[in-house]
Amino acid sequence: MIESMEETIVAIGTRPGESAIGIVRISGKEAINIADKIFRPKKNLNIRKTGSYRMLYGHVIDSNEKIIDEVIVSLMRKPGSYTREDVVEINCHGGIAATTKVLELCTLNGSRLAEPGEFTKRAFLNGRIDLSQAESVIDMVRSKTEQCMKIAAANIAGGIKEKIYELKKMMMEIMVQLETAVDFIEEDLETTKYGILCKNAEKILSEISKLIKDEERGEILKNGIKIAIVGKTNVGKSSLLNVLSRKDKAIVTDIPGTTRDPVEEILYVEGIPLILIDTAGIRKSRNTIEKIGVERSLLHINEADLIIFVIDGSRKISSVDLEIMKKLKEKKTILCINKNDLVKRIDEGEIEDIQKFINVVHVSALKDQGIDMLEKSIKKAIFGDSGINIEERIIVNTRHKDILKKAKKAIKDSIFAMKMGISEEFPSSDLKIAYDLLGEITGETIKENILDNIFKEFCIGK
Template sequence: MNTAITNDTIIALATSSGVGAIAVIRLSGEKAIEIVNDFFQSKYTNKDLTKVKSHTIHLGNIIDNQRIIDEVLVSVFKNPNSYTGENVVEINCHGSVYIQQEILQLFIKNGVRNANPGEFTLRAFLNGKMDLSQAEAVADLISSNSAASHQVALQQMRGGFSNEIQNLRSQLLNFASLIELELDFSEEDVEFADRTAFTNLVNKISAVLKRLIDSFALGNVLKNGIPVAIVGEPNVGKSTLLNTLLNEEKAIVSHIEGTTRDAIEDEISIDGVTYRFIDTAGIRATEDFVENIGIQKTFQNIEKAQLVLHLIDSKKITNIQQTIKELKDKYPSKKILTIVNKADLLSVEQISTLKSQFSNLIILSAKEKQGIHDLTTTLTNLANKGALSNNETIVSNSRHFESLNNAFSAIKEVQKGIENQVSTDLFAIDIRQALFHLGEITGEVTTEDLLGNIFANFCIGK
């Protein structure tokens, strides 16, 4: 993708392709308004779109050689007060695929170019309407499928993350300039940068970077969903629990052991957070070759899961303590939630005894849909949305995470240099590295390949 700003006018369908009530076709470029005006006939007056005010809407027809293609609403946005920073026109037409293509082809035949994926947002970045992290947040906002992922993307698009990074970079840049000045006057042995203030700044930057890096653990799962493996012996009700959570018959339920031979996966949003539940094959000793393959996949899914729902049949609670211990011993680093299913087969006294013995135990009946609220409430608490509720900056982009880690490593080297009182010219290299990696996030440091990779993943028309 050529990321240089060009003077050509681009066009794309901004709404989803296919039949709908309306469709929006977007044009951007220096001559966008002028070109649309050549094929627009106002409904009521002989209106010239090049002379109308910005941010106005006009009713009329798109005409090709006296042939009316469609009655449309045309929105005009004049530079620099538009999404891309250029002249932008949005044509609201009827949602017929035929009409959409007729309008698109009309303008393409008259000098307008098909937009590349993400080219409107790329132009917004290149024209200074947003920085790179905000541009990436646009794609995240479009693809958000839960309240939490939407909130994270929106906060980033509004510049919360960018402002924090730019503030850190600005402060570090000021001191870096003084350090560079000292190097220019090294023979005079003078210090322009206050070492105490510089040390405090580096420590502050290190703490902020650490907080942002740590937030990725939450941001990544909020963006992509929390993988949850449902495991246990055959016939404990794993598939029934999945069906109950999804409120549909996703998995086959049978009294025959070993029915589930492969992992069955689906997503559900609980309290604004997406969970990717994986119903796995029951764990048991078996000589069935296919079932054994399914059991091996169960262990693989446990490794990949962030949370494990360990189901135990209420008829087998005599060995519950040993069963819990065995799984925790095998996966000591995993968050395991133990669930006693088929609670409808237990007496009130048995349930009371279990709760007194195991404080974190969840007791439910997936079949009768009893106790499901306790499970979903526990899942919500485990999601740890405190930072989201407090509107803190949360990192959800793996590219940003990598750059933050690189910047943090460089800052740690600066700290070591200060502590060991090394020569200024040595840790000045690490300061430049930290500035470089922080600049990568906001786009103050970019390459053609980087921009090409980022915007190639956008949908056309955005």
């Protein structure tokens, strides 16, 4: 999508989980109007009549007047703001729940999600930042965009992408019929009637509704940070998972290879869902079922944002441990030396010579010792300076949901238009909007041409 300075943009201005306060920042012509729609200040004050550099206390409410969060709103009128546009900052409670909900309300009320680096870009274009800094602004825009695109691509992999292609294809088929009826009326062609087109559009509508539900239901899972607990057989991965999640889910035994399927647990840290995956022990195995488990584990390693590499401190380092470490080379990894209730036989130095870990912790999963240290280092790995990009992830998900909802509305409009019997160019213009929106999810740059499809479908040329 091409960025337009005409539009009002919104983004979360703080790293989620980082602090007790989360800031949602709105910038642009409509910033104050949007804030006015979703914010109810105490004491009968009105944000539209509030002066620059003022703060208001009150509540953010949704369309049903339900209170979403207790907030402090600060107002910076143009040109006295970072972007030199009207800027409203909504200070919510920290964590992702409140900030994402407020973000969503802003998009529903007329702003769009900011593209990566867009606030800084606006500051530059509006003359707030020195011209000599153009190159660094470009670098920032470029690198943030690339990061975001990578995450978007990862999030959309698999089924959703195929589903969206399919939906786009269905939309194109309807548009081809509508456009042919408009542009080639002189050609004596038989195009599909509204009744059938309507049914097809309804199919698309229900598919999109399903996607939105999936997105909403599966949001936590997709938003969550994936942490894979990796190690050879019988080093205590399942026990570690259990103490981290305080639940007995994985089957804990001392028979090597009991956990054949990765077992997931969700853990909330600062409101961020962490998905703990207990992978099957990795060892050389001839057992087919176990082999599948091992392959899955390797897959999980690839997908994970963070690895907890568990080794048995009571044993010497083995060739299998070294084999596993080879697979972890590119990953952010915490070394977790388990069983420190037993006599220590491991040589840590030997391991750290091979790989650099972000942290090394000693625990006893069985005796629940050192677990808080492990939790701390997990948090540090996630929220620290070199942390994982949670905010981009939230943006990607909010964006998807936003797009799907808008697409749903456009398709509803087209069905309504067809049911009212309004001429083809109107439902077609609705569908075109939905079509372009879905293209934004899959990030396509090449636009398919309706005319090409018409020429394929119909014998044109009277």
